[in-house]
Structures are given as structure tokens and as C-alpha cells.
Amino acid sequence: MKKYISFLAALSILTLSSCTGMGVQQGKKGQVGGVGGAAAGAIIGQAIGHDTEATLLGAAIGGLLGYIVGNEMDKYDLRELNHVYERGASYRPSSWVNPDTGNQYSVTPQPAYSNPSTHQPCRKAEIDAIIDGQHKKVYSTACRDEYGHWQIQP
Secondary structure, eight states: OHHHHHHHHHHHHHHHHHHHHHHHHTTOHHHHHHHHHHHHHHHHHHHHHOSHHHHHHHHHHHHHHHHIIIIIOOHHHHHHHHHHHHHOOTTOOEEEEOTTTOOEEEEEEOOOEEOTTTOOEEEEEEEEEEETTEEEEEEEEEEEOTTSOEEEEO
16 A cells, blocks of 8 residues: 555656646746755655655655745845855854845854765755745755755755
8 A cells, every 4th residue: 555655656746747848947936946945845755754644744844944945046146045054153044035025034044064975065054034024944954065066955
């Protein structure tokens, strides 16, 4: 039964991601980011928890983070977020307002740690955002890749 549920989840993710492919051309980066984040979160949740609940929780968290990053954060915001991961003092919030969109962000990073599987440095952070007048809060993790760039993990 678990294999059947995993198959259906994978099939649904592939189907949804193919539907949103057209959205990239139409500027719907949030949908693509949300689906991509949900897919990656579901895979990670299943790998960690080995059950449907963990898969669904991973999909929900990944989808929310993917939506915010894909839809709301433009290059300016991602550059600021990268700066916080690189130089931000642990437990000290860094804030900015995007001059083009008016979106507000406050990011509180935690201390860096070494990823046990890749040995790359990683940091967790709490992201508080006010986007179009609505408050959103997510928790993210970024790890440094082999080129020294911080990559947000789903």
C-alpha cells in the first residue's frame, strides 16, 4: 500500500509540474516554485519519516518556501538573503524593504553547522515577510555549494 501511495504522489507531482511549465513564460514563478518546493519537500519528508504524514508535511513546508522564493523574492531579495546567510550574526535579525515591490523581509539566521552527509556549511533561518500587506513566516535552511554559493534547501 505504501508503494502505491508513493507512486501516486510521484505521479501527481509530475503531472502538476508539467501543468505549471507554461506558467514560467507567463510570469507565474510562484506556482513553479511552489510545485518544485512541494515535490522536493515530499521526497525529503518520505526519506526522513518513511510514512505518509512525513511526506505530506515535507510537501507543505517545501511548497510554502518554494512559493515565497519563486514568486515573491526577486534578485534583489535573494541577494540580500544570501548576504544574511554569509555574514549575518546568529540570532540577530537583518531587515530590508525591496525598493521595487515594497515587500519587507526580516531574516534571523542561526549558527552555521556542517551537513553530515556533504560536510558543507549550512545555516537555518527564520524569514518574516510582509508581502502585499500579508504577513508570512517560514523557516529555511541554506547550504553552501561546491562553488561557495548559498543554496536554499527544500
